[in-house]
Amino acid sequence: MTEFELIARIGQLFAGVPRNDFEEPGDDCTVLGIGGSESLLFTADLLTEGIHFLRNTTPPYELGRKALAVNLSDVAAMGGRSVATLLSVALPPDVSDEWTEAFLRGYRDLSAEEGVMLAGGDTTSSRHDITVNVTVVGRAADHCIKRRSDARAGDAIVVAGPLGASGAGLCDLLAGNLDTPNARIHNAPAAQTAEGLWLGERTEVHAMTDLSDGLASDLRHIAEQSHVGATVDLERIPIAPGSDLVTALTGGEDYKLLFTAAPEALPALCRAFESRFGRPLYPIGTVTEAEDDTIVWLDRGRRVETDWRGYEHNA
Amino acid sequence: MTEFELIARIGQLFAGVPRNDFEEPGDDCTVLGIGGSESLLFTADLLTEGIHFLRNTTPPYELGRKALAVNLSDVAAMGGRSVATLLSVALPPDVSDEWTEAFLRGYRDLSAEEGVMLAGGDTTSSRHDITVNVTVVGRAADHCIKRRSDARAGDAIVVAGPLGASGAGLCDLLAGNLDTPNARIHNAPAAQTAEGLWLGERTEVHAMTDLSDGLASDLRHIAEQSHVGATVDLERIPIAPGSDLVTALTGGEDYKLLFTAAPEALPALCRAFESRFGRPLYPIGTVTEAEDDTIVWLDRGRRVETDWRGYEHNA
Structure with missing residues (x-):
């Protein structure tokens, strides 16, 4: 049984138990x-x-x-x-x-x-x-309270920090380089707790999750549960120093927040966030109407075929 | 570090953290x-x-x-x-x-x-x-809500079922006898959930805990936290079929409820419990004023010297 099969089986078994x-x-x-x-x-x-x-x-x-x-x-x-x-x-x-x-x-x-x-x-x-x-x-x-299921077609897709540091740090650790900046991030990641509270108070923020399994996997969870699709511009993905695009998309354990927000409110949201936290938000794409949770990855406007999935051990 | 030292250390480390x-x-x-x-x-x-x-x-x-x-x-x-x-x-x-x-x-x-x-x-x-x-x-x-710290001098000490089945079952299992009644109790103990709710509603019930580590250990927790002592009559301890007195006192994992109750209300409490659950309560002793959590074990009125402790792996 894979971990996804196990989780599905648990869901079946508990379907009839009252939810209290x-x-x-x-x-x-x-x-x-x-x-x-x-x-x-x-x-x-x-x-x-x-x-x-x-x-x-x-x-x-x-x-x-x-x-x-x-x-x-x-x-x-x-x-x-x-x-x-x-x-x-x-x-x-x-x-x-x-x-x-x-x-x-x-x-x-x-x-x-x-x-x-x-x-x-x-x-x-x-x-x-x-x-x-x-x-x-x-x-x-x-x-x-923000949920994965509240993304709306037309929403901007936003990440709250650069991605891929943890995955690059894991590579460093496995190569025996225990004291690199990314290795330290992998070993003791920071949760975006203040950012989450602040974003929670904003009605223009719709769906939210944290990037534990990697953007490719966690964005799919939002798409599945909101019954929408997504288009992501690969060149807008913020890559942490010392990492690379594939690691940023699939490495997992970055624990940055991923959310969707009303597009008309996005510029003001980005300004207010940067003013409050001294760091930018990164809009990376758009929620689409596709009901089959299709995620389209665009490289400077050209569709990229991929089977990227997030890191699944921790699902 | 033993498990008790570890728990004490955790308590020290968290002493200054706000309790929310x-x-x-x-x-x-x-x-x-x-x-x-x-x-x-x-x-x-x-x-x-x-x-x-x-x-x-x-x-x-x-x-x-x-x-x-x-x-x-x-x-x-x-x-x-x-x-x-x-x-x-x-x-x-x-x-x-x-x-x-x-x-x-x-x-x-x-x-x-x-x-x-x-x-x-x-x-x-x-x-x-x-x-x-x-x-x-x-x-x-x-x-x-019942707490360990609410025992009062003069209270009756009561257990809600026979003790020692789980400890005897563990011996059976380790001897390769996997299908004895006590082995089955050890492997799948029943929690006294209905009994706990029922006793919770009775104001004459003061302190309560469950017998996870054994009577000798769990009664000491009540005594320590209530700043009282206790006298237990060994001949009144209900011993499960196939078990013995020492296992009943120290075996652990019986998951029967142990509580103290106002003595004047005890006869009616015992009658009501038996009427509701079809099984008796077992008064086994008395809470005393000793402030040093002394537990006196009496064998037909004669004091027994002992260093009985409960089973400590699961503290």
């Missing part, structure tokens, strides 16, 4: 309305050694930050604020106290920087591998 | 008030192969049920109702599709029986071991 006021899945987080025009957001990610990281290329402090950041990014992608986490760690006998201490400090430091409390979890031993599961609870005003 | 309306830890779940006299409850448990279960002694269907049940028990122990879970699974390459399907069916069947929906999670591959993390979200009326 929780919304349907299909977004970065699952939403629970709690009254007072407010909702809670829930998401979880599991990282395990040898699949998501290597002990000799990701230092423990950075891993502690990363395990949290990838979840904070999911809450930010819906316009919410992370308020609490549950942290489960399984540690094999060959992990030192120093490793554990550094991991916890990384997790704690990012928690403190983001104002996120620790609401529980589990600590156990394991036989072979380090495994970390983080569940994040977020909070959002109902009118700020 | 979540209560302090120290109970089976962490509580978040959401207004309207209601709260949400959060808990997580990680199970990993070779530590918490063996693939050749716990069938996948039972493991699916157990991974959920141990968390449902934590919510029940606070008087709450489980409403949603997040399920993360890491599966190594040698796990068959049949194994995965049976595991998911077990998890789904207990979810459906208990009316608990699936709010998210993660699915990934792993190198060596099966790892499962379950986070449960519960809901409770504020006035029904």
